[in-house]
Amino acid sequence: MYEDIFSAFAGCSDPVVAPGEFVFSAVGLDHGHIYGMADGLLRAGATLKWVYDPDPQKVRAFCAKYPQARPAASEAQVLSDGETRLIAGACVPSDRAALGIRAMRAGKDYFTDKAPLTTLDQLAAVREAVAQTGRKYMVNYSERLQSEAAVLADELVRRGAIGRVIQVLGLGPHRLQAATRPDWFFAREKYGGILCDIGSHQAEQFLYYTGAQDATILQAKVANYAHPQFPELDDFGDCTLLADNGATGYFRVDWFTPDGLRTWGDGRTVLLGTQGYIEMRKYVDVARSAEENLLFLVDGAGEHEFHATGRTGFPFFGRLILDCLNRTENAMTQAHAQKGPGLHQRAKDKKRHAATHQHREKEARAQQ
Numbered sequence: 001m002y003e004d005i006f007s008a009f010a011g012c013s014d015p016v017v018a019p020g021e022f023v024f025s026a027v028g029l030d031h032g033h034i035y036g037m038a039d040g041l042l043r044a045g046a047t048l049k050w051v052y053d054p055d056p057q058k059v060r061a062f063c064a065k066y067p068q069a070r071p072a073a074s075e076a077q078v079l080s081d082g083e084t085r086l087i088a089g090a091c092v093p094s095d096r097a098a099l100g101i102r103a104m105r106a107g108k109d110y111f112t113d114k115a116p117l118t119t120l121d122q123l124a125a126v127r128e129a130v131a132q133t134g135r136k137y138m139v140n141y142s143e144r145l146q147s148e149a150a151v152l153a154d155e156l157v158r159r160g161a162i163g164r165v166i167q168v169l170g171l172g173p174h175r176l177q178a179a180t181r182p183d184w185f186f187a188r189e190k191y192g193g194i195l196c197d198i199g200s201h202q203a204e205q206f207l208y209y210t211g212a213q214d215a216t217i218l219q220a221k222v223a224n225y226a227h228p229q230f231p232e233l234d235d236f237g238d239c240t241l242l243a244d245n246g247a248t249g250y251f252r253v254d255w256f257t258p259d260g261l262r263t264w265g266d267g268r269t270v271l272l273g274t275q276g277y278i279e280m281r282k283y284v285d286v287a288r289s290a291e292e293n294l295l296f297l298v299d300g301a302g303e304h305e306f307h308a309t310g311r312t313g314f315p316f317f318g319r320l321i322l323d324c325l326n327r328t329e330n331a332m333t334q335a336h337a338q339k340g341p342g343l344h345q346r347a348k349d350k351k352r353h354a355a356t357h358q359h360r361e362k363e364a365r366a367q368q
Helices: 005-009 033-043 056-065 075-079 094-107 120-133 148-158 200-210 315-324 334-350 356-367
Strands: 024-029 047-053 086-089 109-114 135-139 165-173 216-221 235-244 247-256 268-273 277-281 294-299 302-307
Touching: 005 148, 024 075, 024 334, 033 047, 033 109, 033 135, 047 056, 047 075, 075 086, 075 094, 075 135, 075 165, 086 315, 094 109, 094 120, 094 165, 094 302, 120 135, 120 216, 120 334, 135 334, 148 200, 148 277, 148 294, 165 200, 200 235, 200 247, 200 268, 200 334, 216 334, 235 334
Parallel strands: 024 047, 024 086, 086 109, 109 135, 165 247
Antiparallel strands: 165 268, 216 235, 235 247, 268 277, 277 294, 294 302
């Protein structure tokens, strides 16, 4: 039944432009995701020209991996460059909207790491700039766009393998590694809170796989269960959603990956359909294999297992380049790119502090 499933991805990893036909530059290197973003664009045929960050050490590290990148003296030098069509950035989350607005007003399309912004006011400003400039404000939701299991799931859903998707369950555990994190990582105003940060992956996947245009936040919680030395860190968060098309969703994100796991997190996504279900084990198959990108499907005909690593590529990047050139919306619509941030911002604003009662009990015992 699914023997030809991977044929759908033939040519998806091939360059879509010739060298020099599509030029991008990197501005803002605070998060390591900038490397995955650059890799994806380069594989799709883009040409990297400039790099800028206020920290010379970050620039040197970037140029060591991409020697073709030319260090710029300022952000303005990059934004004024006539050849650069796209700005890729992974600066501090609270600064991403402002950078994107500057890029769009300079006539560039913008490709940012998640979370693309940290407040609803920023979202309103981004929407205004998009409308005024006609430029793109695209987001690298890597847990969908750079996971071959997720790419395969997309194709299976498109083919109707599990019918209509009516529920999405997302689990996004991460390893904290506090000693390696910069100061902004622990400042809520800078990173936006856990539902904004790593929760943004889950909110976006929920909208995408269900085909929803919007959703209502039924409940959202955050907590700091085990890291009192970082009072502004949320080490746990969860959220329940109801989509405008009736689909439901639940996700949990946390910073509690144990040291014994061989990778940074056991990320899983389960799609429940009217005719079957899909489970993605994106980064590890616990106690069985270190293989990534496993997908399991159960339908009316039986049980199916797929090994997606090296089989699908990441079609998003080629589509993004062609969208920028042709002013189309095949990689991601602007409405979707803006709706995801709106959803995780509403989840953040509606959250309750799950650990409040626990903390009160602890304080009461200490006073006895």
